Amino acid sequence: MKDKQFDNIFKDKLNSYSSPVPADMWERIAQDKRKKRPVAFWFTNTAYGLYALISILLITGGAFVWKHSDNNISNSIATNSSITNNNNSNANNHISKNSTKDNSTIKESNNNVVSSGVNSNPDKEISTSPKIESAENNNTIIESESKKAVVSEKVSSKKSIHNKTTLLLVKQPQIIGSKVASKSSNIADNQNSTISYKADAGNIVVEENTENIETKPLSELALVKSDRIKLALAKLNAAFKKPNHFDCPGDKNRQDRNWYLEVYGSPEYNFKSVTSNGTSSNYLQKKDSAETMLMGFNFGVRLMKNIFSNVYLKTGVQYSQYNEQFSIQRENEHITTTVIINKVINLPQGDTTISDTSTLTQVGYKYTKTVNQYRNIEIPVILSWRNEKVDNLWNWSLSGGVIINAYSWNNGSTIDTSLGIVSINSKGSNTYTSAIGVSLMAAASIERKLTDRWAIFTEPYFRYGLSNSIKSKFGFEQKFNSLGISLGVRLKLGNRQQY
Amino acid sequence: MMKRIFIFILLTGLIVSCKKETSSGFVINNNLQINDTTWNNSSSTQSLAKEITDDISLTELVDTLMVSNVGFDDDDKIFNNDKYRVSIPKNSLVNSITNKTFIKGAVKIKMQATTTKGNFIRNFCTSFVNGHQNQSVGFFNVRLFYNDTLMNIKAGSYIHLLVKDSLINPNSRYVSIFKGNGYDITDDNFKWSMDSSSYKNLAYWDMPGSNNHIGYDIKLSKLGWVSLLAPDNAVPNPNNKINVYMPVNFTNKNTVVYAVQNGTKNVSRLNADFPSRTFSLANLPFGQNVTLVSISKIDNQYYLGYSTVNYSSNKTIFNIIPQEITIANVIDYLNAL
Numbered sequence: 001m002k003d004k005q006f007d008n009i010f011k012d013k014l015n016s017y018s019s020p021v022p023a024d025m026w027e028r029i030a031q032d033k034r035k036k037r038p039v040a041f042w043f044t045n046t047a048y049g050l051y052a053l054i055s056i057l058l059i060t061g062g063a064f065v066w067k068h069s070d071n072n073i074s075n076s077i078a079t080n081s082s083i084t085n086n087n088n089s090n091a092n093n094h095i096s097k098n099s100t101k102d103n104s105t106i107k108e109s110n111n112n113v114v115s116s117g118v119n120s121n122p123d124k125e126i127s128t129s130p131k132i133e134s135a136e137n138n139n140t141i142i143e144s145e146s147k148k149a150v151v152s153e154k155v156s157s158k159k160s161i162h163n164k165t166t167l168l169l170v171k172q173p174q175i176i177g178s179k180v181a182s183k184s185s186n187i188a189d190n191q192n193s194t195i196s197y198k199a200d201a202g203n204i205v206v207e208e209n210t211e212n213i214e215t216k217p218l219s220e221l222a223l224v225k226s227d228r229i230k231l232a233l234a235k236l237n238a239a240f241k242k243p244n245h246f247d248c249p250g251d252k253n254r255q256d257r258n259w260y261l262e263v264y265g266s267p268e269y270n271f272k273s274v275t276s277n278g279t280s281s282n283y284l285q286k287k288d289s290a291e292t293m294l295m296g297f298n299f300g301v302r303l304m305k306n307i308f309s310n311v312y313l314k315t316g317v318q319y320s321q322y323n324e325q326f327s328i329q330r331e332n333e334h335i336t337t338t339v340i341i342n343k344v345i346n347l348p349q350g351d352t353t354i355s356d357t358s359t360l361t362q363v364g365y366k367y368t369k370t371v372n373q374y375r376n377i378e379i380p381v382i383l384s385w386r387n388e389k390v391d392n393l394w395n396w397s398l399s400g401g402v403i404i405n406a407y408s409w410n411n412g413s414t415i416d417t418s419l420g421i422v423s424i425n426s427k428g429s430n431t432y433t434s435a436i437g438v439s440l441m442a443a444a445s446i447e448r449k450l451t452d453r454w455a456i457f458t459e460p461y462f463r464y465g466l467s468n469s470i471k472s473k474f475g476f477e478q479k480f481n482s483l484g485i486s487l488g489v490r491l492k493l494g495n496r497q498q499y
Numbered sequence: 500m501m502k503r504i505f506i507f508i509l510l511t512g513l514i515v516s517c518k519k520e521t522s523s524g525f526v527i528n529n530n531l532q533i534n535d536t537t538w539n540n541s542s543s544t545q546s547l548a549k550e551i552t553d554d555i556s557l558t559e560l561v562d563t564l565m566v567s568n569v570g571f572d573d574d575d576k577i578f579n580n581d582k583y584r585v586s587i588p589k590n591s592l593v594n595s596i597t598n599k600t601f602i603k604g605a606v607k608i609k610m611q612a613t614t615t616k617g618n619f620i621r622n623f624c625t626s627f628v629n630g631h632q633n634q635s636v637g638f639f640n641v642r643l644f645y646n647d648t649l650m651n652i653k654a655g656s657y658i659h660l661l662v663k664d665s666l667i668n669p670n671s672r673y674v675s676i677f678k679g680n681g682y683d684i685t686d687d688n689f690k691w692s693m694d695s696s697s698y699k700n701l702a703y704w705d706m707p708g709s710n711n712h713i714g715y716d717i718k719l720s721k722l723g724w725v726s727l728l729a730p731d732n733a734v735p736n737p738n739n740k741i742n743v744y745m746p747v748n749f750t751n752k753n754t755v756v757y758a759v760q761n762g763t764k765n766v767s768r769l770n771a772d773f774p775s776r777t778f779s780l781a782n783l784p785f786g787q788n789v790t791l792v793s794i795s796k797i798d799n800q801y802y803l804g805y806s807t808v809n810y811s812s813n814k815t816i817f818n819i820i821p822q823e824i825t826i827a828n829v830i831d832y833l834n835a836l
Contacts, residue, residue: 333525335525339747341744341747343744343775343776343777344774344775345742345772345775345777345779345816346772346774346775347738347740347742347815348737348738348739348740348781349738352816354744354816356744356818358744358745358746358747358818359746359747359748359820360536360746360747360748361533361746361748362525362527362533362534363527363528363531363533363534363798364525364526364527364528364531364534365525365526365528366523366524366525366526367522367523367524367525367526368522368523369521369522369523370521370522370523371521
């Protein structure tokens with residue numbers, strides 16, 4: 001109920017709302033139409049295809065009329081249509097063809113370009129801009145009284161204000177169809193006759209004002225029919241093909257077709273977990289006391305693409321480096337140095353000098369400090385839900401995914417089980433073997449637009465190592481977890497959107 | 500703006516990734532004695548001697564004597580063996596504090612008795628006394644206590660200490676009594692002085708009813724250290740001097756060196772020669788096969804060095820290289836010496 005009430009508020013407020021149409025709207029529409037290919041009956045959009053279709057229809061229609069020439073013709077056009085013959089105020093036949101779905105009806109406003117109003121003076125030419133004139137008669141169909149077009153619509157209670165806006169956009173290409181149809185109809189009718197329709201995928205309403213059809217020659221009648229068939233096909237095209245959209249803020253159906261390039265870097269706090277694989281706890285304790293994780297970092301580049309709704313897929317390549325201070329001090333280390341001693345000894349016979357090699361032993365502690373570096377080339381595969389609004393400077397998103405450790409290499413030192421210092425360098429040492437590790441990553445991101453194409457973002461994240469990325473021959477395995485905050489920039493590649 | 504951010508991120512990454520800190524080194528612990536290679540200019544050996552003797556000196560013999568006021572019993576065995584006997588005449592003891600005459604009662608006797616060359620070293624004894632090499636019957640340190648109060652021998656009185664000695668020197672007639680000037684042989688001021696009345700105070704210990712000498716009967720007019728020494732037959736000459744040098748870490752602060760003469764009970768402790776950083780001893784006669792023994796205690800770690808050399812006029816300077824060793828092994832070595 002609340003939803004309906006809410007919708008009703010907007011419906012009431014916007015029911016007769018008209019918004020200005022940009023001056024270049026028609027050009028854009030025409031340009032877009034040239035680009036777009038209808039899903040069905042595409043051949044009608046080309047001149048040759050159209051002529052072929054008309055020819056076929058003329059032939060078949062002529063044959064049909066010829067065969068049924070004795071009968072009064074009661075025209076019906078379009079499927080699923082109800083036909084009502086009414087006499088209008090000028091005693092003209094009025095054929096109204098309504099096709100409705102979802103209980104939606106479309107009302108025409110006074111400013112509607114596609115007006116179903118009947119020209120009260122058939123001999124009078126109404127010249128408006130844009131004006132389409134027929135070379136075959138003096139009658140001119142009313143295209144519009146102004147370039148401003150408003151289509152108001154009563155929508156169902158489930159429609160939102162976005163639907164309203166969308167509707168306007170959806171109807172624009174159909175105006176073209178209407179124009180074509182109107183033009184064709186104008187050609188066919190010597191009398192004042194206008195055809196209007198409004199349609200979208202869910203609702204097609206055609207209103208036609210036809211006068212004195214019975215009085216038309218057979219050839220003209222066939223032409224009218226062909227126009228109507230073409231009109232129906234155009235409407236079907238309009239119904240089948242995906243709607244064309246322009247960049248419209250807040251359109252929930254908008255799908256961002258752009259690729260984005262993100263370049264980012266992050267300091268991160270790393271912590272590792274070591275699991276014994278047969279080694280003694282004493283050794284692990286010594287190792288743990290000798291190694292302290294330092295700040296690490298990563299940086300990378302990734303591409304981002306909208307896959308559906310607000311969900312984006314991000315992937316790329318990144319370099320990460322975990323730093324670890326290895327510091328060990330071993331007490332009671334003995335260093336024995338061979339020295340040459342020279343002694344002058346006072347003997348009763350006189351001083352004598354002896355020279356001999358001897359040793360000097362020094363005892364102290366040896367210290368070794370180094371920064372172990374665990375370096376990785378990784379492939380992040382991340383799904384991101386973005387709460388992005390085109391007109392917002394600030395947006396946010398939530399991300400999660402996996403980071404695959406594609407390649408790793410290390411350098412530094414550690415202790416072996418005898419507490420001696422050994423190298424962990426990937427080259428020349430088999431102390432550590434790197435395994436392909438997989439990490440889970442979760443992040444929240446805040447981004448700010450700088451320009452239409454550029455944005456900066458910050459992304460705190462947590463990364464949990466699922467598998468052990470390093471296996472040691474000393475009987476332990478270790479994996480890393482990270483907590484960091486990325487800073488980066490995002491560049492929109494191209495400017496494509498699809499609705 | 501964007502370029503700057505790019506460049507900043509890239510440079511930061513490159514710099515940090517290339518940064519590598521590695522350092523290693525060795526720091527001498529100056530609190531350790533082994534790193535002190537300096538020599539003590541003084542001749543004091545007191546502290547070192549105390550340290551070593553506290554670890555390796557012989558266990559003191561302890562027994563209780565019943566002193567009566569009716570006379571002395573020279574048949575009292577002490578220490579559950581027949582190697583030593585002590586006879587205390589009546590009214591011969593006084594309280595060292597009150598100087599009152601002790602009448603009767605149970606008196607505790609404590610005695611250090613060193614009669615082998617290894618034990619001489621263990622108890623920091625040297626038979627090289629007053630510049631002369633001597634053979635020694637043994638070194639004895641006798642103390643008497645009554646209720647833990649040290650007793651003295653009353654002036655003009657004496658007690659008898661009988662010591663068996665199976666290796667009585669043929670020149671035993673030259674054996675003299677040497678008395679120490681205190682109870683602490685490690686004291687720098689400790690000195691031996693020959694008892695000029697040894698001819699009266701020293702007798703043979705004969706088997707009862709026979710003239711078979713089984714030892715010596717020493718009249719002690721003073722408790723404390725006493726030794727029976729006989730001058731060595733070898734005659735020293737002015738050129739006699741032995742020098743021993745060792746690795747740099749072994750100094751007079753941590754090492755004592757002895758020259759043990761093979762075949763006789765001569766054990767001579769060498770002195771520190773500061774100018775040459777050697778251990779030396781003058782007046783040690785040539786022509787001896789000598790075992791040079793060094794005992795070092797450095798940072799509570801013992802080092803033992805020994806080397807048997809032919810000390811002669813041709814070679815008087817020797818080198819000893821000690822090895823790290825346990826106290827037990829030091830004692831074992833000395834006991835077997």
